[in-house]
Amino acid sequence: MVQSSILGFPRMGRLRDLKKATEAYWADKISRDDLLAEGKRLRLEHWKIQKDAGVDVIPSNDFAFYDQVLDHHQLFGTIPERYSKYNLHALDEYFAMGRGLQKEGIDVPSLEMVKWFDSNYHYVKPTLQDNQQFKLAAEPKPVAEFLEAKAAGIITRPVILGPVSFLTLAKADRDQTVDPITLLEKLLPLYVELLSKLKAAGAEDVQIDEPVLVFDLAEKSKAAFKPAYEKLGALGAEGPRITLATYFGDVVHNIGVLADLQSLHSIHIDLVRNPEQLDTVVAALGPKQVLSAGVVDGRNIWKTNFKAAIEKVENAIQKLGKDRVIVATSSSLLHVPHTLASEKTLDPEVQDWFSFAVEKATEVVVIAKAVTEGPAAVREQLEANAKSVQARASSARTNDPAVKARQAAVTPEMHNRKSAFPERYAEQTKTLKLPLFPTTTIGSFPQTKEIRIQRNKFTKGEITPQEYEKFIEKEIQEVVKIQEELDLDVFVHGEPERNDMVQYFGERLTGYVFTTHAWVQSYGSRCVRPPIIVGDISRPAPMTVKESKYAASISPKPMKGMLTGPITCLRWSFPRDDVHQSVQAQQLALALRDEVVDLEAAGIAVIQVDEPALREGLPLRTGEARDAYLKWAVDSFKLSTAGVTDGTQIHSHFCYSEFQDFFHAIAALDADVLSIENSKSDAKLLKVFIDEAYPRHIGPGVYDIHSPRVPTEQEIKDRIEEMLAYLTPEQLWCNPDCGLKTRGWPETKAALTAMVNAAKYFRQKYTK
Numbered sequence: 056m057v058q059s060s061i062l063g064f065p066r067m068g069r070l071r072d073l074k075k076a077t078e079a080y081w082a083d084k085i086s087r088d089d090l091l092a093e094g095k096r097l098r099l100e101h102w103k104i105q106k107d108a109g110v111d112v113i114p115s116n117d118f119a120f121y122d123q124v125l126d127h128h129q130l131f132g133t134i135p136e137r138y139s140k141y142n143l144h145a146l147d148e149y150f151a152m153g154r155g156l157q158k159e160g161i162d163v164p165s166l167e168m169v170k171w172f173d174s175n176y177h178y179v180k181p182t183l184q185d186n187q188q189f190k191l192a193a194e195p196k197p198v199a200e201f202l203e204a205k206a207a208g209i210i211t212r213p214v215i216l217g218p219v220s221f222l223t224l225a226k227a228d229r230d231q232t233v234d235p236i237t238l239l240e241k242l243l244p245l246y247v248e249l250l251s252k253l254k255a256a257g258a259e260d261v262q263i264d265e266p267v268l269v270f271d272l273a274e275k276s277k278a279a280f281k282p283a284y285e286k287l288g289a290l291g292a293e294g295p296r297i298t299l300a301t302y303f304g305d306v307v308h309n310i311g312v313l314a315d316l317q318s319l320h321s322i323h324i325d326l327v328r329n330p331e332q333l334d335t336v337v338a339a340l341g342p343k344q345v346l347s348a349g350v351v352d353g354r355n356i357w358k359t360n361f362k363a364a365i366e367k368v369e370n371a372i373q374k375l376g377k378d379r380v381i382v383a384t385s386s387s388l389l390h391v392p393h394t395l396a397s398e399k400t401l402d403p404e405v406q407d408w409f410s411f412a413v414e415k416a417t418e419v420v421v422i423a424k425a426v427t428e429g430p431a432a433v434r435e436q437l438e439a440n441a442k443s444v445q446a447r448a449s450s451a452r453t454n455d456p457a458v459k460a461r462q463a464a465v466t467p468e469m470h471n472r473k474s475a476f477p478e479r480y481a482e483q484t485k486t487l488k489l490p491l492f493p494t495t496t497i498g499s500f501p502q503t504k505e506i507r508i509q510r511n512k513f514t515k516g517e518i519t520p521q522e523y524e525k526f527i528e529k530e531i532q533e534v535v536k537i538q539e540e541l542d543l544d545v546f547v548h549g550e551p552e553r554n555d556m557v558q559y560f561g562e563r564l565t566g567y568v569f570t571t572h573a574w575v576q577s578y579g580s581r582c583v584r585p586p587i588i589v590g591d592i593s594r595p596a597p598m599t600v601k602e603s604k605y606a607a608s609i610s611p612k613p614m615k616g617m618l619t620g621p622i623t624c625l626r627w628s629f630p631r632d633d634v635h636q637s638v639q640a641q642q643l644a645l646a647l648r649d650e651v652v653d654l655e656a657a658g659i660a661v662i663q664v665d666e667p668a669l670r671e672g673l674p675l676r677t678g679e680a681r682d683a684y685l686k687w688a689v690d691s692f693k694l695s696t697a698g699v700t701d702g703t704q705i706h707s708h709f710c711y712s713e714f715q716d717f718f719h720a721i722a723a724l725d726a727d728v729l730s731i732e733n734s735k736s737d738a739k740l741l742k743v744f745i746d747e748a749y750p751r752h753i754g755p756g757v758y759d760i761h762s763p764r765v766p767t768e769q770e771i772k773d774r775i776e777e778m779l780a781y782l783t784p785e786q787l788w789c790n791p792d793c794g795l796k797t798r799g800w801p802e803t804k805a806a807l808t809a810m811v812n813a814a815k816y817f818r819q820k821y822t823k
């Protein structure tokens with residue numbers, strides 16, 4: 056019998072219940088016990104959904120109150136002393152690492168948070184010491200959650216991050232030099248102990264995620280696999296059977312590594328992203344090893360094409376037999392929304408094309424049944440699926456000849472600014488007249504409860520468009536006034552009208568549909584509702600001009616227009632899977648180009664086009680695919696921004712990504728000013744700007760915006776001083792790491808006051 060399996064389930068709940076409970080706990084509105092009880096309720100509900108759908112292999116320990124990688128910091132006792140010294144309750148210590156803590160004499164910033172592979176999910180980086188000791192938690196969470204499910208009559212397969220991935224994704228703490236992978240020997244006994252405990256609790260199977268196998272691994276990491284899994288395998292019957300899971304890429308380049316891991320029970324591969332890896336992996340399996348075939352997409356919302364998925368699974372069965380194949384989701388379903396059933400306003404035509412987590416649970420079951428019992432056993436489902444797939448392929452919604460014609464008319468010249476940076480800068484200086492160390496923010500100001508309530512009322516028709524517009528104008532007036540008081544140099548309108556920097560644009564572009572409840576966790580308690588690209592994209596009307604023009608009209612200083620770039624719009628949406636992403640990016644670029652030109656015509660002389668997802672889109676392995684991506688991604692940005700005159704200053708912003716290995720792409724954008732998240736990274740990373748003789752202007756973030764913690768003026772000065780080792784005073788802008796939408800006003804004002812004072816200090820010091 057072919058089993059069905061899910062690698063992980065979204066944990067927020069149908070109505071973002073976990074977000075609400077967590078934020079209520081942080082605000083002291085519910086007790087710790089209330090929050091723990093809500094977590095328990097959600098875990099149980101999610102296991103039951105999967106059980107009721109008929110899924111054979113159901114994951115546990117895929118739940119986390121903040122981040123599943125952060126859970127492993129506590130599991131292995133890798134909590135830096137700056138947190139552990141306070142002897143906080145474990146849950147509070149956990150949140151302190153995730154989001155920092157500034158309360159009752161405690162003042163500790165959060166750990167670094169970065170992108171989870173090429174997704175819009177962010178994990179907290181394990182941060183290790185030179186003399187790192189490891190200690191398994193007294194009540195390991197994977198064991199506790201396995202037992203919790205067991206008590207409810209559901210036998211699960213606990214998920215843990217593998218030792219090689221944990222260490223490869225880790226970093227040395229600031230001022231430490233340890234290469235994390237060298238700590239493997241010390242860490243492995245904890246895995247052995249954990250596996251024994253799981254087995255003793257009744258777990259027959261465990262899923263160990265080793266997603267780093269999709270990277271081009273350093274030799275040290277590659278070499279770590281064999282000894283690690285020999286040690287875990289040595290447990291034999293004393294430990295659970297191990298399924299080693301890889302996802303988001305292929306493992307063909309590391310097949311020698313996998314072929315050596317004969318103690319594994321099964322190997323999971325992503326056959327949505329890389330179906331071509333099937334034959335190589337099957338050939339490398341040992342005679343009894345099982346293949347977990349990831350054929351239901353964990354990263355996108357399109358209904359699975361059953362015919363195509365069944366063909367892939369049948370192909371594996373032919374070589375391995377039915378008992379050695381499992382039908383699975385390609386990755387955890389963390390990256391897709393909870394259920395399509397909550398969507399009440401989608402056009403039924405397109406609703407029929409989608410499948411969210413709950414629906415995907417049924418999909419793996421149907422596919423497993425089709426290959427176990429034959430198609431007749433699920434004829435009805437297969438026929439309905441074929442009809443839906445066919446309807447989408449032939450829908451008029453997907454194809455717009457006018458968009459195609461415009462794309463065909465794009466010329467190479469349309470990608471280039473009129474002049475090189477020195478001439479542009481000379482023009483910009485005439486109008487902008489900025490001081491040294493100009494201060495600015497990244498765009499958004501706090502999205503207060505009041506803003507969200509008013510938008511909610513407007514969406515529900517409880518207030519008129521005119522009332523909503525007046526409210527937004529009032530918000531803009533307020534942020535302009537605050538920026539005047541703070542004495543910032545380049546103002547923003549604060550983005551109060553935007554629910555989200557991508558969703559907002561998706562709602563204004565043809566070719567998109569958007570949802571009401573399709574939330575996906577981005578980090579911690581923060582969720583996004585990615586709009587869905589269903590057809591060719593165009594801009595029926597200006598999207599941001601009204602608000603920017605209004606803000607400029609009441610502002611005594613330059614007002615920065617604010618757009619989300621084509622690659623970020625693409626990556627943070629659910630993209631089409633029937634058209635290459637480069638085509639979708641170019642359509643977005645053309646729509647944004649019109650917006651940029653319209654903003655300029657409205658008198659906006661500084662325009663920021665955010666591209667925080669540019670790095671995220673980079674193929675995970677080096678090589679041709681990367682070069683191809685970089686070409687079309689950079690071209691899209693340039694196409695969107697190059698329609699302006701020299702005097703208009705183009706900014707771009709990057710966050711959540713490591714930029715050194717990506718420097719050439721950022722430089723190739725030819726933006727006049729870059730702002731990059733930097734406050735949590737070592738300033739030494741800025742050396743790349745010297746090495747490459749970067750000629751334009753840069754604002755490396757001077758403080759972290761993810762934490763409510765307020766930086767001191769001295770900290771910011773120290774940071775700027777460090778930056779000046781790598782950048783000239785003429786090049787340097789002062790700004791926070793990213794937008795301030797998640798922050799409250801008191802901390803925002805306090806932090807920006809410190810930032811402006813620090814900038815003024817250096818301005819005075821360097822002005823001749």
Ligand SMILES: CN1c2c(nc(N)[nH]c2=O)NC[C@@H]1CNc1ccc(C(=O)N[C@@H](CCC(=O)N[C@@H](CCC(=O)N[C@@H](CCC(=O)O)C(=O)O)C(=O)O)C(=O)O)cc1
Nearest residue numbers: 175507508510511554555556557577580581582583627797
């Ligand atoms: C910069 N980042 C972003 C990423 N991806 C995006 N798509 N957008 C981003 O900004 N990736 C990388 C980072 C991740 N960072 C963030 C930062 C902040 C958030 C965030 O604040 N998310 C909000 C939801 C935003 C939103 O769409 N809000 C809507 C709906 C608001 C709402 O919940 N309304 C209530 C009713 C009103 C009420 O009573 O409060 C409801 O519908 O129930 C809006 O503002 O209209 C979050 O709350 O998590 C995400 C990623």
Ligand SMILES: N[C@@H](CCS)C(=O)O
Nearest residue numbers: 497498499665667794
């Ligand atoms: N302009 C956006 C960028 C976030 S990456 C903001 O300020 O929120």
Ligand SMILES: [Zn+2]
Nearest residue numbers: 667710793794
């Ligand atoms: Zn940002």
